[in-house]
Amino acid sequence: MNTIDTSKFPKDLGYRFPAEWEEHEATWLSWPHKEESWPDRIQLIYPAYAEFIAELSKGEKVRINVKDEEMKIFALSFIEKTDANLSQVEFYFNETNDAWCRDHGPAFLLNKNNLDNPKVIVDWGFNAWGGKYPPFENDDVVPTRIGA
Template identity: 45%
Template sequence: MTPRELGFRMPAEWEKQAAIWLTWPTNPALWPGHFDLLLPQYAAFVAAISRFEPVRMNCAAGTLREQAEKFLREAGADLSVVEFFDHPANDVWCRDHGPLFVKNDATGEVALTDWIFNGWGGKFDAKLDDEIPARIAEALGMRRFAFPFELEGGAVELSGDGLLLTTECVQKNPNRAEGRDDAAFEAALKDGLNVNEILWISNGLADDDTDGHIDNLARFVAPRAILAAKETDPARPNFAPLEENLAQLRALKTPEGGRFDVIELPLPEPFSLAGRNLPPSYANFLVLNDAVIVPVYGQSGDARALGIIGDAFPGRKIVGLDSRVILIEGGSFHCLSQQQPA
């Protein structure tokens, strides 16, 4: 039977969490000339999470774990709530290679769904990453539902009550969808995550290795409210694609027949680092039980973005953390993490 038939659903990110899953960085070549700056910035992120809830870390045993503990200690992390799991990985992006957790509200059981991860359309080696959901299920003694389709966690945004928001530029890209039965894929999304309706927008950010993950673009902040990235400069390459996304979001109908509350979230100023143009976005925030961790970029727009996100999450502490070095490999705090429901 499917998770849906058994009464499981994927909760919204703002619902109660048991822990945040992360994967410790392993490959200096992915941050050329900046790995020594990456590790303390990553550790500061882990330390911030540890002030609010437990952390579960995929990290191969031995010298890598020793390195992780050293940097976490220096960052002031509460190591009493950081649990390490001997799960080797290719890369850090646990949102995409980690499991998507589901919960049965009637029984309280939490299980996981395990999808194929192919390194964002075969761009990067992902063999070890693809094994992580099965390793987590074994380590936790958790029920695992495996699906024969490629899916990355950063490519889907859930309302918690039956809506899934995603992008055509990822899900319909031949590097994921070639030879796929699209109807069967959409049925698997609905059965695996307990979704009634899939909502589509078209475009991703320029220079995004993922081809356009939704978690850089549009985020549910309530079941009928969406924070959406907006480019304010018509001369920049993201302007027209994001205007189209905004128009599509405003045209969507809710299950009740109304419209979503679409809240504009301006993009940061574009910048380059380590020889590449980067895709910064304030939308790549992580919601915790009592806080929201927001990537900031040392720009004048940081304060405005923190205010907009704070208004969307009243009662939660808004924590802005520098994400510039992390972004060298194309993602930020939401991309790094995966929540496990309580």
């Protein structure tokens, strides 16, 4: 894994956040599993989440963090019931505490002028909004794992 000079701001090194509408290779998600986040409803969200994945898979790769092979098989049992393009769905064994990948996942920066490191991941040091929603130790290391 390549790193950049962290004594400087990424902007000063030529990096920028891509706009949300820019073309990108994939969307990262984490499969929902924390029942406390979906009280009395977690079983109800799986079909809709699978449909969301199916829609994304029609135009890009969908990379899903799961704890293990068992969770992957469980997720696939819902995704396979949709019209998802399964060749676009990839699973990564990155255990998470919760499913909010937009919060704990990788944030990519781009630099078209840096041929050695045109894309880097910012690892913010996720702490579940100041420790408000523990545990978060698995979520905190997701960007590092993805970077590796």
